[in-house]
Amino acid sequence: MSTSTQSKTEIESLLSQSESILSKNAWSTLEATCNTTFERVLNAFITHRVGEEHFASVTGYGHDDLGRDVTDKVFASALQAESAIVRTQFVSGTHTLSVALRGLLRAGQTMLVVTGHPYDTLEEVIGLRGESSQSLIQQGINYKEISVFSEDESHFEGIKNTHHRDIQNADMVYIQRSRGYSLRPTLTIAELREIIAAVRAVKPEALVMVDNCYGEFTEDTEPTDPSVGADIMAGSLIKNPGGGIAPCGGYIAGKTHLVDACADSLTCPGVGREGGYTFNLTRLILQGLYLSPSSVKEALKSMTLAAHVFHNLGYETIPSWDAVRGDIIQVIHLQSADKLIGFCKALQSVSPVSAYVQPVPSVVPGYGDEVVMAGGTFIDGSTSELSADGPLRAPYTVFYQGGLTYVHGRLALKTILKTFETL
Numbered sequence: 103m104s105t106s107t108q109s110k111t112e113i114e115s116l117l118s119q120s121e122s123i124l125s126k127n128a129w130s131t132l133e134a135t136c137n138t139t140f141e142r143v144l145n146a147f148i149t150h151r152v153g154e155e156h157f158a159s160v161t162g163y164g165h166d167d168l169g170r171d172v173t174d175k176v177f178a179s180a181l182q183a184e185s186a187i188v189r190t191q192f193v194s195g196t197h198t199l200s201v202a203l204r205g206l207l208r209a210g211q212t213m214l215v216v217t218g219h220p221y222d223t224l225e226e227v228i229g230l231r232g233e234s235s236q237s238l239i240q241q242g243i244n245y246k247e248i249s250v251f252s253e254d255e256s257h258f259e260g261i262k263n264t265h266h267r268d269i270q271n272a273d274m275v276y277i278q279r280s281r282g283y284s285l286r287p288t289l290t291i292a293e294l295r296e297i298i299a300a301v302r303a304v305k306p307e308a309l310v311m312v313d314n315c316y317g318e319f320t321e322d323t324e325p326t327d328p329s330v331g332a333d334i335m336a337g338s339l340i341k342n343p344g345g346g347i348a349p350c351g352g353y354i355a356g357k358t359h360l361v362d363a364c365a366d367s368l369t370c371p372g373v374g375r376e377g378g379y380t381f382n383l384t385r386l387i388l389q390g391l392y393l394s395p396s397s398v399k400e401a402l403k404s405m406t407l408a409a410h411v412f413h414n415l416g417y418e419t420i421p422s423w424d425a426v427r428g429d430i431i432q433v434i435h436l437q438s439a440d441k442l443i444g445f446c447k448a449l450q451s452v453s454p455v456s457a458y459v460q461p462v463p464s465v466v467p468g469y470g471d472e473v474v475m476a477g478g479t480f481i482d483g484s485t486s487e488l489s490a491d492g493p494l495r496a497p498y499t500v501f502y503q504g505g506l507t508y509v510h511g512r513l514a515l516k517t518i519l520k521t522f523e524t525l
């Protein structure tokens with residue numbers, strides 16, 4: 103009993119030491135960002151005159167669904183875009199990105215990804231894996247990828263020289279903001295701005311699309327703000343902008359004529375954004391957006407705490423606790439299979455849903471190695487809620503993300519550290 107009490111107080115003091123440093127440094131930036139993004143979100147509700155009348159759905163075709171229309175407007179303003187389409191009919195982030203790509207690219211055109219190999223699930227959408235006749239490549243679109251990360255890190259604009267020809271040949275330049283589940287860095291808004299300016303210097307008319315998954319409200323400004331310059335972006339409502347409340351869905355935001363083309367791609371020409379039943383979910387989607395700036399801040403606070411504590415314990419953490427964050431993911435190299443599994447088990451054991459489940463490593467399609475995952479979330483697969491996963495191979499990296507409340511992130515970390523004492 104006395105040893106467990108002692109270790110409890112040791113862990114507690116480890117956390118409070120980190121908290122006292124973080125509260126004086128990293129967290130004031132997070133609070134300031136949340137103040138900015140929340141005010142913008144709230145103003146969007148006020149400006150577009152959201153009222154109770156918007157919470158009831160129109161059935162059937164969904165023509166003249168006032169709630170759906172106002173949701174599009176509120177998201178557009180909140181995301182600093184001219185226009186947006188927010189729909190429960192987007193089944194995932196991947197589907198949303200796919201709808202946008204099909205809406206924007208035509209046979210014979212070229213898509214240039216400048217952030218290296220894209221997120222796993224896009225491989226089949228593009229046609230890099232699988233045999234779907236519906237992939238972009240099978241539909242006659244040319245595909246090329248280059249990586250800004252092979253440039254000197256602080257000079258992404260160098261691509262305008264090193265990849266001049268590729269940029270000139272591109273109809274669409276595609277940028278993935280978040281690292282996703284790779285080890286390349288996440289782009290900050292400042293870096294996005296630099297890359298987009300470099301692209302425009304070579305080809306002003308190139309269409310710039312950003313995969314904004316995981317990025318929303320992590321910084322003051324969104325990629326479609328004119329000061330950053332993306333033409334269009336897309337994301338998932340079971341990540342940041344759903345605030346843990348939206349049960350499904352995605353959004354596409356950007357220039358009006360481009361969003362209109364994406365709407366035709368989601369429904370069909372002639373229907374565009376004018377149809378689509380909203381399943382009485384409008385209130386939850388709006389409420390999720392309202393909560394999102396705060397839940398993103400809470401997630402970022404939890405991730406910086408984990409980064410600080412694990413760094414002090416001698417682990418490599420990416421990003422470091424004091425870095426500017428462009429997504430809600432924390433990478434920690436745990437250097438041991440037992441620790442990776444222990445991390446996930448501990449996290450699962452303090453989840454609100456399915457805490458009784460024991461995560462076990464298993465094979466996941468698309469991965470070469472077994473993967474272990476933890477995520478006792480209210481919404482299935484939701485990674486804005488506290489969750490973790492990692493492939494069972496050196497350096498036994500855990501991808502730790504989300505958390506709707508800091509108290510939960512803090513408690514989970516305590517439990518993880520306690521488990522580590524026995525490993």
Ligand SMILES: *Cc1c(COP(=O)(O)O)cnc(C)c1O
Nearest residue numbers: 194195196221280282315316338
């Ligand atoms: C999550 C994510 C996606 C989409 O994934 P879904 O699981 O289909 O929602 C795409 N790109 C990035 C970078 C992501 O993090």
